[in-house]
Amino acid sequence: MQFWDPRIEExxxxxxxxxxxxxxxxxxxxxxxxxxxxxxxMKAQKVHPDDIRxxxxxxxxxxxxxxxxxxNYPNHIxxxxxxxxxxxxxSSGTTGKPTVVGYTQKDIDMWSTSIARGLxxxxxxxxxxxxxxxxxxLFTGGLGLHYGAERIGATVLPTSVGNTERQVELMQDLEVxxxxxxxxxxxxxxxxxxxxxxxxxxxxxLKAGILGAEPWTENMRKRMENWLGIKAYDIYGTSELSxxxxxxxxxxxxxxxxxxxxxxxxxDPKTGESLEPxxxxxxxxxxLQKEALPxxxxxxxxxxxVDEDVCPCGRTSPRINRIQGRVDDMLIIRGINVxxxxxxxxxxxxxxxxxxxxxxxxxxxxxDDMLVRVELTKESFSDKINDLMKIRQNVEHRLRNALxxxxxxxxxxxxxLPRFEGKSKKVIDKRAI
Amino acid sequence: MDTKKYVIKQIxxxxxxxxxxLAAVAQALGEEKINIxxxxxxxxxxxxxxxxLVDHPEKAYKKLSSLGYNVAFTDVIAVQMKDxxxxxxxxxxxxxxxxxxxxxxxxxxGKKVAVLILRVDQVEDAIEKIQGAGATLLxxxxxx
Ligand SMILES: [Zn+2]
Numbered sequence: 012m013q014f015w016d017p018r019i020e021e022x023x024x025x026x027x028x029x030x031x032x033x034x035x036x037x038x039x040x041x042x043x044x045x046x047x048x049x050x051x052x053m054k055a056q057k058v059h060p061d062d063i064r065x066x067x068x069x070x071x072x073x074x075x076x077x078x079x080x081x082x083n084y085p086n087h088i089x090x091x092x093x094x095x096x097x098x099x100x101x102s103s104g105t106t107g108k109p110t111v112v113g114y115t116q117k118d119i120d121m122w123s124t125s126i127a128r129g130l131x132x133x134x135x136x137x138x139x140x141x142x143x144x145x146x147x148x149l150f151t152g153g154l155g156l157h158y159g160a161e162r163i164g165a166t167v168l169p170t171s172v173g174n175t176e177r178q179v180e181l182m183q184d185l186e187v188x189x190x191x192x193x194x195x196x197x198x199x200x201x202x203x204x205x206x207x208x209x210x211x212x213x214x215x216x217l218k219a220g221i222l223g224a225e226p227w228t229e230n231m232r233k234r235m236e237n238w239l240g241i242k243a244y245d246i247y248g249t250s251e252l253s254x255x256x257x258x259x260x261x262x263x264x265x266x267x268x269x270x271x272x273x274x275x276x277x278x279d280p281k282t283g284e285s286l287e288p289x290x291x292x293x294x295x296x297x298x299l300q301k302e303a304l305p306x307x308x309x310x311x312x313x314x315x316x317v318d319e320d321v322c323p324c325g326r327t328s329p330r331i332n333r334i335q336g337r338v339d340d341m342l343i344i345r346g347i348n349v350x351x352x353x354x355x356x357x358x359x360x361x362x363x364x365x366x367x368x369x370x371x372x373x374x375x376x377x378x379d380d381m382l383v384r385v386e387l388t389k390e391s392f393s394d395k396i397n398d399l400m401k402i403r404q405n406v407e408h409r410l411r412n413a414l415x416x417x418x419x420x421x422x423x424x425x426x427x428l429p430r431f432e433g434k435s436k437k438v439i440d441k442r443a444i
Numbered sequence: 445m446d447t448k449k450y451v452i453k454q455i456x457x458x459x460x461x462x463x464x465x466l467a468a469v470a471q472a473l474g475e476e477k478i479n480i481x482x483x484x485x486x487x488x489x490x491x492x493x494x495x496x497l498v499d500h501p502e503k504a505y506k507k508l509s510s511l512g513y514n515v516a517f518t519d520v521i522a523v524q525m526k527d528x529x530x531x532x533x534x535x536x537x538x539x540x541x542x543x544x545x546x547x548x549x550x551x552x553x554g555k556k557v558a559v560l561i562l563r564v565d566q567v568e569d570a571i572e573k574i575q576g577a578g579a580t581l582l583x584x585x586x587x588x
Contacts (some may be wrong), residue, residue: 387458392514394456394493394563395547396486403490421490423460426512 015163016124019271020326024319027270027327032066034299035274039063039072041090042305045076048079048088048381049307069274069297070285075309080110080251091115091303101149102250110223112151112250113303121300122253125272126159126246129258132324134202134217135189135242140216142182144192144200145224147171151254152224156191159256165189172196175203182215189219191246194227194235198366201239212240222244223255226334226352230359231261231366245333251306252298257331262323264328272438273298275329276308277317280338288319293338294331312338313357314350342372342438344379347416351437354383357413362393363402367428374442383410384421447571450581451519453501454561457494458514461487462565469494472511478504481587482552482561497552497561499588519567522582523574525558531588538577544570 104261145152223246
């Protein structure tokens, strides 16, 4: 078993928490003294650094939201000087103004270290060739993985997104052993490889995928692992925290959240109350060592739960389980909460349809109508209308059971649903807001 | 009896009920100089199946598959219709009496006479029964 930072990765939990308390205390003192934004926030909440006497006192501190970054566009809450900044990343403004994240050299180092620990934990190191097929540029994925992979001494192939045929050829010619990209892009790469007659399982050296930036499921993992002959690992992070930075270990049982880097809480999104380990709620992270843009109790909007048990791999950090959905992606259909990930999970268990889907929600009168468009696979195409009707009824039935809400299903031609080479947009909500 | 020569390879294509799908299929086949000799469309709510007899089924299958269509081969038979009332009834009765189900049928106007394309659940039995009843089946060489 390989470790990048064995001292921290295997540190007993009690020691980790002592370390976290020290880091938190000094961070809060620094912010209260030097940052007008954090100072005012704490004043408004009537909390002073002296009130932070143990780790659980973090619950006294106010939350932060993405809105705080947007409202302070571009850089009004940065806590580093212009001279100290070495990089900006900007997240896409799909839901409003873009957000800008700044980094000091130490911020970049911590980010790279976090990824280096993760890549080491899945058995990568010197001699591995890692193809980084996340977008390079303002998006954090490309450069983030790039620096992390270089940190462990692996060889980076910085292909970015696009020109997929060439990506497949390079993967084969340069004996790439691992690829970092979105799960939907890996599916696309697999399809393109098949089309040009390359069997990734047999014709390449690919053994691992580090997949993130969009939600995916256990079933999708199994499917990709069997199809491509790789181990598929999830990676977690958002640009506000730095970028993708926490991966699963070889056990594939949750993201290791390194305790010296981040403190994770799970809260009830409605009340803000802290939840117990194992309980599902909104992930809330505090970045303990960030210099340019410390995030305190940042509510990410992702739904998951925390596992505090020591991992079988020997690492003591808490783990967060696979992301179940977004607080704001949650669709309310006839009063019932529906996550697109539940739809995906259900479709994965039905062999007659493919993994791509699209949800269309409309309102007729007072009722919500939910339509799920799925691609009929080649193998299950039958000349008989009745067989096709049965497939559709089965999908409708399974979705209704999983979601507790009636769903119409439309069978569409294979390859006709849009494939996105970035974040997937799988929901079209036509209801007037 | 050699029933094989009466088995005709039909291609079936999955299609969404969108305007222009049949035209798109026809155009793709036209590009390959494949002639459509007969076709029918079966529709359900939201999707349909285009069924076609073409002169080069293998080529058609390859072309449409490469374009991403869901395509399948289906075995059908072609019965020459007597130019008199009740022709269809006779054939349906012969098959029905033998417990053979007609899954679907459609017409094809041949050079001189009307032809009925039949998809049945037991192809070989159907061929024997129809011939036994004195009706004429067209050989697949008529089409491809
Ligand atoms: Zn582990």
